[in-house]
Amino acid sequence: MANTPQSKKRARQTERRTAINKARRSRIRTFLKKVEVALAGGDADVAKTALQAAQPELMRGVTKGVVHKNTASRKISRLAARVKALSTKAA
Template sequence: MANTPQSKKRARQNDRRKVINSARRSRIRTFLRKVEEAIASGDKDAAVAALRTAQPELMRGVTKGVLHKNTASRKMSRLSARVKAIA
């Protein structure tokens, strides 16, 4: 348990950030799931649209420190390759 005033404050800040970060991570997952569903349905237009909306959301996660840059880039690359492969 935190004892000093500084460590108590850090614990409070960490609790607040955890809520914000988990919400942001959940939001990113939702956007990625929409792309996955569009790919699974085989609708290229919907998949492209979903990918376009997911891309800035992923990058926002990077700038906010929720995701690593390479992780977001890898996800974008793999998703875009799958969208492109839809006949």
């Protein structure tokens, strides 16, 4: 348990940051889920717009330190490839 005033303050700050980061992670997952659902549904246009909405959200997570840069890039790359494959198959 925190004893010094500084350690008590750090504990409070950590609690706040944890809540904020959890909300950010949840928001990112929601955007990614929308892309996944569109891909599963087979709708190329919806998947493309969902991916375009998810990309900045994922990269915002990188700048805020919630997600690692390479992880975000990998997720975007894999989703983009799946969306592209879906749109070529549909066309």
